[in-house]
Amino acid sequence: MDAPAWASLSDDELLEQRISRLGLSVAGSPLERLVQQLYDELTQKGLVFHPSCHVGDEWFVPVGVPAIFIPFFLAHERLGQLERKIMLEVEGDTPEWFMKLIRHEAGHAYAYAYQLFKRRKWQRAFGRSSAQETPSFYRPRPHSRGYVVHLDDWYAQSHPDEDFAETFAVWLTPGLDWQERYRGWKALEKLLVVDEMLRSLAGQPPPALPEYRVRDHDCLNVKLKTYYARKRRLYEDSFPDFYDSDLRQLFDAGADVAGRVKASVYLKHHRAQLMEAVCQWTNERKYHVTALLARLIERCDQLGLYLKGYDPRQNLQVAAYLTTLVMNHLFTGKFKRTK
Numbered sequence: 001m002d003a004p005a006w007a008s009l010s011d012d013e014l015l016e017q018r019i020s021r022l023g024l025s026v027a028g029s030p031l032e033r034l035v036q037q038l039y040d041e042l043t044q045k046g047l048v049f050h051p052s053c054h055v056g057d058e059w060f061v062p063v064g065v066p067a068i069f070i071p072f073f074l075a076h077e078r079l080g081q082l083e084r085k086i087m088l089e090v091e092g093d094t095p096e097w098f099m100k101l102i103r104h105e106a107g108h109a110y111a112y113a114y115q116l117f118k119r120r121k122w123q124r125a126f127g128r129s130s131a132q133e134t135p136s137f138y139r140p141r142p143h144s145r146g147y148v149v150h151l152d153d154w155y156a157q158s159h160p161d162e163d164f165a166e167t168f169a170v171w172l173t174p175g176l177d178w179q180e181r182y183r184g185w186k187a188l189e190k191l192l193v194v195d196e197m198l199r200s201l202a203g204q205p206p207p208a209l210p211e212y213r214v215r216d217h218d219c220l221n222v223k224l225k226t227y228y229a230r231k232r233r234l235y236e237d238s239f240p241d242f243y244d245s246d247l248r249q250l251f252d253a254g255a256d257v258a259g260r261v262k263a264s265v266y267l268k269h270h271r272a273q274l275m276e277a278v279c280q281w282t283n284e285r286k287y288h289v290t291a292l293l294a295r296l297i298e299r300c301d302q303l304g305l306y307l308k309g310y311d312p313r314q315n316l317q318v319a320a321y322l323t324t325l326v327m328n329h330l331f332t333g334k335f336k337r338t339k
Contacts, residue, residue, distance in 0.1 A: 007078040014082060015225035019072055020218070022079075024055045029075040031055075038102050041172055042231055046128035046202030053102075057219040059092065061105050065210055066113035068105045072220060074098070086228050100169065104151060107168030108161065111329035113206035116197060117161070125193040126167075142323060145185040148254075164213065167194050243299060249303035250317060259309045263300040267293060270315060277319050282326045289326060 006017055026032055031053070039050045049066075056069030073083040074092055083090045092098040116122050117129035140154035147156035147163060148170045156166035167190045170178050182188040251263035267274075275289050307314055 003078075004076075007076065011082060011085065011142070014078070015228070016223060017126040018223055019057075019220040019227060020222075022072075022076075024072050024079075024220075026053050026055060026070065026075070030077075031070055031075055034098050034102065035070075037099065038106060041103070041174055042106070042173070045172065047110075047198065048203060049110065049113055049201075050112070051106055055220070059101050059105060061108035061112070064112055066109040066206070068102065068109055070102070074156075082224070087231065100151060100173075103169035103172050104165045106172065107165030110168065110198075110201075111161065111164055114201060114211060115207075117164070119197065121193050121197065122164065126163045126192045129160050144186055146253065148182065148187045148191070163190070164194070167191055168198075171195060173197065195325050243296060244303065247296065247300055247305055248323065249304060250321060251300060251307045253306040254307040257306070257308050260306040261309060263305040263307055264297045267297045267300065267318070270318075274319055274322060275316070278322045278326055282323060285325045289322070292322070292325060313333075 004023060006014060006022060010018070026035055029192065035053045042048075042050060051061075051066050051068050053068045053070055055072045058069070058071050060069050061067065062069075071083075071091065073079040073090060080090050080093060084093075092101045093273075103201060111117050111122075117126075123129075140157045144154075144157065147154065148167050150156065150166045150169050152270055153178040156163045167187070170176065170182075171191055171194045178191050179188065182191060247263070251266075271290075271293055275286060275293065278289050279286055
């Protein structure tokens with residue numbers, strides 16, 4: 001297949017293009033083989049419903065509609081390159097990662113196609129579903145054995161629908177002995193419920209499905225530059241330069257300062273002390289604070305920052321700054337800057 005004309009455009013030129021006019025589709029793209037793999041896995045389980053898959057702006061299944069949307073940037077290598085340059089990563093860009101994500105979305109599609117969330121067994125295992133979207137912020141319990149662990153960030157804990165979709169994905173994964181993997185976990189009870197429900201669906205097509213209309217889910221009629229402006233705002237605290245202004249104020253020793261100390265060395269040296277103090281007064285989990293400190297240490301190294309020397313007041317300022325970030329995370333889900 002010949003490369004589309006837009007594939008040779010510069011980044012700036014490509015960003016001016018409307019996504020809807022790029023001619024993207026699952027058929028004939030690298031996505032087709034992977035979608036077929038999902039269908040094959042479902043068939044091997046005796047399931048005959050194959051959710052339709054479409055190109056969208058992100059991974060999602062519309063509420064009530066058993067159709068899977070796959071991010072457009074996975075449909076062509078050139079778009080993946082642009083995504084990586086702007087967002088630093090490409091969600092689902094390896095076959096293994098892609099299949100984990102699409103199995104999860106297939107769980108949502110099955111829940112809607114067969115109305116599984118209305119069954120008492122579903123509700124007893126996962127809780128009552130609702131039309132409310134999955135919250136953008138939730139407080140996971142990393143050591144809980146009540147949920148399967150499939151996608152990152154303990155996503156099964158965010159919402160009953162996500163709990164089911166994650167459990168479905170684990171159940172569907174070829175070669176995974178989930179009974180052994182989750183032996184002794186309460187999550188095994190959920191897996192057994194899913195196993196029983198889906199075995200009962202073997203060979204059965206779903207009842208009449210709601211009509212899928214493309215225009216109801218037209219999310220791509222925007223320029224790429226608009227799409228990425230919105231996405232950057234959504235994930236702004238994930239970018240390496242997010243803390244630069246603050247870090248430069250905290251660690252401002254110039255080359256002419258005698259006895260200056262590398263900021264990264266200082267933070268590493270005081271990491272345990274700072275973590276204990278912040279966790280004690282914020283009640284934040286240590287893994288969150290540890291991850292935040294690791295990001296700050298790495299960025300201080302990249303920026304080549306120094307402080308004027310070990311000073312007890314420096315500990316106070318850094319602890320106050322970390323506490324501010326952590327408290328913002330507790331209430332908003334983001335490590336927002338102080339201004």
